[in-house]
Amino acid sequence: MAAVRYLVTGANGQLGRAMVDVARSRGDGVVGLGHAELAVEDADATRRAIAKHSPEVVVHCGAWTDVDGCERDPERANRVNGHGTANVAEACRAIGAKLVYVSTDFVFDGTAHTPYRVDAEPAPVSAYGRSKLLGEQAVLRDSEPGFVVVRTSWVFGPGGKNFPRAILSRARSGEPLRVVDDQVGSPTFTLDLAVALVDLAARPDVGGIFHASNDGSCSWHEFARCLVDAAGLEVEVGRMSSSELDRPAPRPSYSVLDCSRLTELRGRSLPDYHDAIRRYLELESP
Template identity: 45%
Template structure:
């Protein structure tokens, strides 16, 4: 199987290249310098040159708060760039696995979000990512699989685990919200699951997260404890107590139901505490 991974230098892209390589696939990892979703010629050339069976799109404009003021750039990458990529996939007959986000939901449901629940993004980032989902499926139909993840953490790039470990090392008190809940998703586990998605190519939407729903406050306490720091350093606050408030609204409920993944014959991803401990050891 020939696989091209976009955003290959990023947090998930790095682990996706490693996982597909370990699976025996013929993998080409393209970082932004080699395939820029905002550049139509770059997208067309990158896919035409590699002629993959499967493209895994890990590239995105992910600066959630910056998207609120950089609206055009967010849509250029997360919407129009995905449409360009989908068309390039159509040109070579490739299946597109497009990584999306819990931010496509408004977070108001009192249960985990299923893949067929109504979307209602509340931020520019969420709207641009939803537009990208729709663009991929509009161009490719069932030759596109949208994989939504949440609270992504990994060895590469910046994420909550690395931030909290830095704060913990300084020993200063910190406060995180306890009214936003989700399932932390670790890139090493998600990347391995993407190998299975590439084999199955189910089309449509899949939710893929590690198990164990927590608030940000609870997750931070877990990170501190796993890292050997005092979990008492963190205190809970409400979102409306943040000072200054975050520019982009976050879903209060980001828990994603992975039922379709399991219905396809796959095992649920592990509880997030297991890959958290593994990541802390690697860091």
């Protein structure tokens, strides 16, 4: 397959880094711009950066991902995740580039009991979710082929500030662990997701919404239990409820994504999350 020229925003984030690594390992050309090089809420800078590098595909991973921070400052959330994404979409349209926008399970309210399909009605319950939905609307505005929204969930990868890192560092330091058991979702390993994004980018004829997470689902408590067991640590993992944790932003209590549209397109699903945890630990173990 011919090499693709990518531009990745948020390239120092956990997914951005994986995206750059995966594209490079396939021999594709990739320009990764970290937050310091490109702040997407600056429309002129975004247009100039994308025109200068002239990529075939932009993978927009840059976002303000601090869910509780977004709840405290929803204007900033909308500026970065909503209008910033609109700036990226406009800049892509201006040069005829394709766009893969990474969005979130937090666009759903979490009241479902079966996996959310790509055509399920979004109803975000947090400022972060609303700001990401604003971004989706900007990307999907003209229903162009090659403009895709990829919703994912519970992202973790090497080098990231993420749930597995927090759990394992607590477990290794002997601190007691209590983890919420009333939110259910699907963990997603950055390196698996990046491969799926590259596969999608190879299909400029398709557009619209895709869901992408590792196979399987669990509560945060079960996720923590799997991590601790896979790392060979003998510690108790206690349970707690979301209301006990009392965070500023509400979270969906169920956000499993139905990934069948992506599975059909690629001919395979993302690997099971237990397998992803094992590979993550090989890369992250101290």
